[in-house]
Amino acid sequence: MKQLKDLTELGEHWALVTNTGGKYAVSNLGRVASFYKSDTAILKPHPCRNGYLKVVFYTMEGEKTVMPHRLVATYFVDNPDNKSEVNHINGIKTDNRAENLEWVTRGENCRHAVDKGLHRGFEKGHQVANRHRGERSPTAVLTEDQVRNIRADWAAGLKQRELAEKYKIKMSTVRSALTGWKHII
Incomplete structure (x- = not known):
């Protein structure tokens, strides 16, 4: 030293x-x-x-x-x-x-x-x-408004298959909108 x-x-x-x-x-x-x-x-x-x-x-x-x-x-x-x-x-x-x-x-x-x-x-x-959560994710297919609409339609009685056809998305994306996206109220 x-x-x-x-x-x-x-x-x-x-x-x-x-x-x-x-x-x-x-x-x-x-x-x-x-x-x-x-x-x-x-x-x-x-x-x-x-x-x-x-x-x-x-x-x-x-x-x-x-x-x-x-x-x-x-x-x-x-x-x-x-x-x-x-x-x-x-x-x-x-x-x-x-x-x-x-x-x-x-x-x-x-x-x-x-x-x-x-x-x-x-x-x-x-x-x-997380800045990449939800629609900020580079792989997001849906917007937050679409997720809210899908949830509202599902609560109104539409089935997941009908939601997939209506929004022109895959069934897995519908399931993700219903069970994921936890930051959306």
Whole structure:
């Protein structure tokens, strides 16, 4: 760790990453260092397709892609409730400072993404609803209004076969309209 002395910024603290043979360290500012032979270098993170940053570790087991925000959270952010996901508080996926990270549940992470406008889903009550449910699904055959009409016709006494003929759909689609689409009242 003394090799990092010249590379350390004001207020930066380092922790050795376990299971790397002492070859890698992570800082509370989101930087990752490599100790290769006698050289010490700050690794340059690369963006993933989803906007997060990644670095590559080389260990005895081979090459391993690691997300710096998870490393920073693991070593510098308390997780007393043993939550499984790391959230960027300010919504910026490349800001991996410990003060910008928090441990959250999947639901908390989804709600935060909706609140920050980072997710194209929609909010229903206090739960994030699936943006691909119902007519938003790319495979949807029916609209929500058609499902309501099918249910009304069925309640009026039409049989499923008659509904399939009336709406020009398969019987399985009629059954789906009657028993699925639980978000439709």
